[in-house]
Amino acid sequence: MNRVLVKGGTVLTMEPGDRPRLADVLIEDDVIAAVEPGIQADADVIDATGTIVLPGLVDTHRHVWQAGLRGLTGDSVLKDYFRSIRFQASAMYRPEDIRVGNLAGMLEAIDAGVTTVLDFCHAVSTAEHADAAIEGSLESGIRTQFALGFSDVPGQDASLASAEGRLALAAKLREGRLASDDALVTLGIALSDLPEVGIDRIRTELTGARRLGLRSTTNGLAILFHEPVDDLAVFDEAGLLGPDLVWVHLNYATAEQLRMVADSGGSVATCTEAEMAMGMGRPATERVLEAGGHCTFGCDVTTSVSGSLLQQARTAMQVGRLLAADEGMAAGRAPESVPPSCETMLRAATIWGAEALGQSARIGSLRAGKQADVILVRADAVNTAPVHDPYATVITQAHPGNIDTVIIAGEVRKRAGALTAGWGPVREALESSKEYVAATVEKNGGFFPDPPLYLPW
Template sequence: MSGKYLFTGGYVATLDDTIGDIPNGAVLVENGIIQAVGRAEDMKYPDAEVIDATDGVVIPGMVDTHRHASMSLTRGLGTDQSLFHFLSNTYLRWLPATSVDDMELSSMVGGLEALNSGVTTIMDTCETFNSGDHAEAEFNGLKRSGVRAFYCFAMGDDAYGRASVGMEGWEARLAHLQDMRSKTSPEDLVQVGMALSQPGTVPFDLTKVELKFAEQHGLLCCSHSCAVENSIITKDIEDRANHGLMMPGHVYIHCTNLTKREIELIAESKGKVSIATETEMQMGMGIPPIRACIEHGINPSLSIDTSSAVAPDLLGQMRLALQMQRCLDNDAVHKTRQVPLDLEYGVRDALIWGTRNGAETVGMSDRIGTLTPGKEADIVVITSKHAISASAYPLGTAVLHSSPADVDVVMVRGEIKKRDGGLVGQNIPEIRAKAKAGLQHIMKNLEDMRPEMKQEEIRQFLLGAENVTRKNLAKAYFGEEEQGNWMREG
């Protein structure tokens, strides 16, 4: 965190409503902090290193609020799979086939892929089920990548190293989480958080302990919630509300199966929502709830979910989320036998979903998410220099026409991570060779795993998961005094 830099000559989209956009703007950074923002002609600092953003757009670093870095080596493996096909492979085959060394490599690759695409912060929803060594490896991989991250350690009651399935495995995880948290500083670039046991997969009393633990220790906490339309899978929000467990700041992921009451409970408790548009559409989870969030005062954030299925590129998620919502809105007008005449959401909205809202979701809106003097310098330059034509609307082309190849500069807390289109300080050919070898290791290990499920087995896997969910959520009410018959009392 050192140096003095002047980003100059580009279209500066501060996303700070009090500053606005500056078409020929400049951003001054010193010692990792944004010192000033203004017109390029007014900002002359001969002692600063100049970063020329001409024909580019300068934006805050993007924030991905749900990314499984542990699956980065298996890029593309789930591109043609529905949710429960994908989950059965993930839990029963791919992750158990990933060694400790390959887990660290996968996590590092995931962080580098994020940086390469302009994502400066990720919430890594970790699912290192096998052992504490795997958990440490994923954490170390994130640190090696240089990305800003929340390592949301996943709870659960599967076997964990030498700890057996059930309470022993769950307790071993909680103890390890506490140990990892105790070894980190608030100023570390990678922070420890918690991902709840998948709602309904453990007895409700354990979910209660997890939520209370996160609250007590001030951990960013998340859960895959109401994630499957027409199913009770991960659907425990009413149960949490009934037991006073709707924690402020909790991040609810997917939320494609929310009732009106459930989204009201999230909003009333100041909860956050992370939307993974592409996997939700592909895997049959339901309609991404962008409009529902906005209408209830929740600022939606975006994620890629997993590069096992989709590209590790948040610009693509912004594009898809925006155009999907426009399509839904236009369709609603068509159903009234009218022609749509305007678009409610624009490219700035999509960019906010992927930056400012993401910073708010992970509890860092006071430090990142806008190009505001005093905030930490997480900055991205998206260039148009590869395009044949000029841009009539730079912000529009940056959001809807760009790919990671157009991300020219990436800075995290004042340190340049990508410049002139290439990652800085990384031996990419060597990392690429190691990643290829890591994938080969995993594919070889898959030969010793149970066979991939066929369609009827996947159906039974779903039904079994729903039955376990019913039993565990019902335990939320065991021992409680009967309150009367609702038909008689109503």
């Protein structure tokens, strides 16, 4: 048995009722064996002195394949993102570009303390592309729910041009390499966008996913399309809401609709930076909490924003505070408090994220019996010392450079601030993929063709 002892850190278990305390975490193979002070064990010791020890972060919405396109849409609104990334670049991607994109994107996530990602993979133009994305994620060592995209990709294989075709691919993966819900890489479904395909196709996709025992995720931004659709109302009327759905970008949902999602047991992923950067409206974080739900975070698109989940949590918190204070100030009242709290944001980035993925029994907190997904954040750095409130240190100060150690399923993936997999060879592969994709896109009118691509809905 492989034993690792994380010794002497300030531990935030994120278990209900637990407070920060000096403790050790004993890991046996891929499982947490104990969390308590003064553990003596015959184990490899990781000295956690000067660090804050917490469960790995959980990202509930990220298009990991896009790592090779970082920064491409830094000044773009959502429509231009669709045109350049979804309908131009994705059509030019070879399986190898997806593999290296996923490997690099997952290493970026690990570097930033993320141990689980819901990978919304909507560049699946052939079955080989799906395999390549899974391959890249497996190579990184991260835990992921691979959400197989059901949206059409220009130039896709004819077998994937229908919901039935994509369900057949999902069934094949479900029977094959992604059969287990307990493995490091599990399978889910990323539904098509409702305005693009209509509710009948969504019903086919979602009921098909449920028949295969798979969880699903969907965008909730239909109001921004040519012909606005009240997606939550349509899903509700069709009887399709449920606890197995992660809703993304509910910026325009009403309080009543957010309650409806919470009552259905569904979850909400807020992608704070991307939503603000691309004109998607006010992030819903604090309104989800007010509606009785649990908010979670995703980085969404590193074509436009950072890959730091802590950054998403921090920005969500401060924007929520800004908007709440603004409402009071408009009525002539200075705020008496500034919710949501740092502790709440860290809960959203860990255990609530795990809940959203249906995995809170296995990950999201530090408790004996759970999977050993553990991160150490340096609390003695120039930007983090001294510590008065460890939740605040992590949420308001820490950045990926402060993530000292990342352990996923008992395997050390980052140590003393450096990825154990290394970066050099991956970067070379990513650069050569970038060269190929950019040259191919250029031959087809560039990333931003003039006139702009027609959006088909």
